[in-house]
Amino acid sequence: MLFRKKKNLIFIFLSGLLFSVFFVLPAAAGEAVRVDEMAVINAERDLLLYFSVKNSFSAEMEEGVKNGIPVSFNFFVELYPVHQGREGGKIAGHSFDHTMVYDSLKEEFTVELEEHGSMSLSFQSLEEARKAMDTIHDFRLAELSRLAKGSDYVVKVRARLAKKTLPLNFQYIIPFWQLWKFETDWNALTFTYGNSAPATQR
Template structure:
């Protein structure tokens, strides 16, 4: 009987620890760069992805931008077919970038959005430029004709926002060091088509 009580007590404590870990993880995801408002939908012909990054620009990045150094975000999108009792099948792997530059003479920002045929947009304010930089707006992921109805899929999205590295001459002396990286975790959505 004591063993049963000990096991139940341990199970209750373990459940409490797991719940607190889950809430801590959810809070940790809200600190730093993260995706919000991720939507997977369809057009007449394609599966589309919409989403937005939050907390993507740091003070250091803004200082570099206003000093003439461009900011480049790399986005990674994966579409995976979930096969029961079989290895998952990666259907799509897309990589694209968004770049932000600042024109000191005109006091304007230029955003290059690669996933829509290298679209260049000029913005008058940093807020407008940041919104354009952070948005994934209607990315065509895959043709609907390539999806199998009533099957389960997993769409993953991630962004690499900043990588500060050593000057090239120092990489030969200290080969495997980068100062720090700023990136999001993989954000995953599961759906049935």
């Protein structure tokens, strides 16, 4: 009974939002979603990657989360060697998700981080949950044994909203999907392995 009630509330919310798409003038577009603050650091055995996503949540997405719709972000990470300005064969490629759900009974947001063994974090505020969704830290990009000291490499990252976020009945309604979807460009960080200082974007 509780599940059916929650499902009905989600349907009512989605239907209302869909109605607004057709009959309300569209708001001005916000800032583009982008990958930012990329950095790589040498750990004892692994090359660790850090980055964040900016402007990922729209007001409609936030309202959807509060009405029980889970939100998932897909992240894609690739590492290549660079020789004389040209990329070589891919050394490593990864993909993983971050997923946020809201429990209205507990008034609590839960964020699952797939790259850390599907670790779950709980938050009382949406702002804290958003930060967890947008931030990647201590991600094991590649073993250091696969890199050559003094050689150049490039790590590329992009992010997108997972289409599975929307219920099946609404995934293919284009105006509704346009309110939610995002996919960043690839953001690249070139670095030389063996430098003492961490490589960061400037």
